Amino acid sequence: MSETASHPLLPTLARIAAALERLAPPPAAKPDLGAADAFVWHPAGTGGMPAQLAPVKRVAAVGIGLLQGVDRQKNLLLENTLRFARGLPANNAMLWGARGMGKSSLVKAAHAAANAEVPGALALIEIQREDIRTLPELLNVLRDNSRRFLVFCDDLSFEREDQDYKALKSVLDGGIEGRPANVLFYATSNRRHLMARDMIENERSTAINPGEAVEEKVSLSDRFGLWIGFHNADQSTFFAMVEAYAADLGLAVTPEELHRQAVEWSVTRGGRSGRVAWQFIMDLAGRMGVALPAR
16 A cells, blocks of 8 residues: 555645745845945844845935034044954944934944945944844844944833843843954943933832842943943034034025024024034025035
């Protein structure tokens, strides 16, 4: 008696297996990490979509010379980034502090400046906050590649009962595999310790051992080798910001009039920062009929 006759379900099972193979998505193609200078990380998603690094044709960045009032911060991050681009040791960096003072702009500007000096050396890879748990998967894609990578997460923070920080902690510590030598992690945050102060105080007040209760989360920020703080702009710094932007766009306005309008704008916005300065210049350029130059 044949095997098929002994097992009448075998032909049906074979057809089901063949159908499933046809329905299965093809294996993810190996990404071309030399195709662009910047990528956005999209982890594997619903519906069987494979993980991918989507190339970015043009990074929305401003020249590093236009960033005013953050000279010390510029020097620290640019030096660290240039060392890394040249194949030398460098540190993971966290940029924290006041909103709108150019933290994410500085990361993108430092990447562009390093690539201008060492062409094609660095690729910038943006990872979203909600995808931090997939960092180990991303590192496996980047590991052993001849290129160097800055993995960048903007506006990073963690909330109560959020366990994603453990994936980041493992990456910063190196884990059992070790952080790839060709990868650095840059992050920006409005929180110095990446978690809200009331969360820290709450955990201290309800824990049996208050010190140990928050040590693991609070110490996460200590694992960044480079800590760069940003603070609110005073009026002279705010004026320097708007002057630099106005000069870059070639706006025909006297310093006195520029300052007067800038002060009025900052009062309506309730503060002074690099973001407020740029928004004011966009409004002024629009009213003057000056188009933005192609970058």
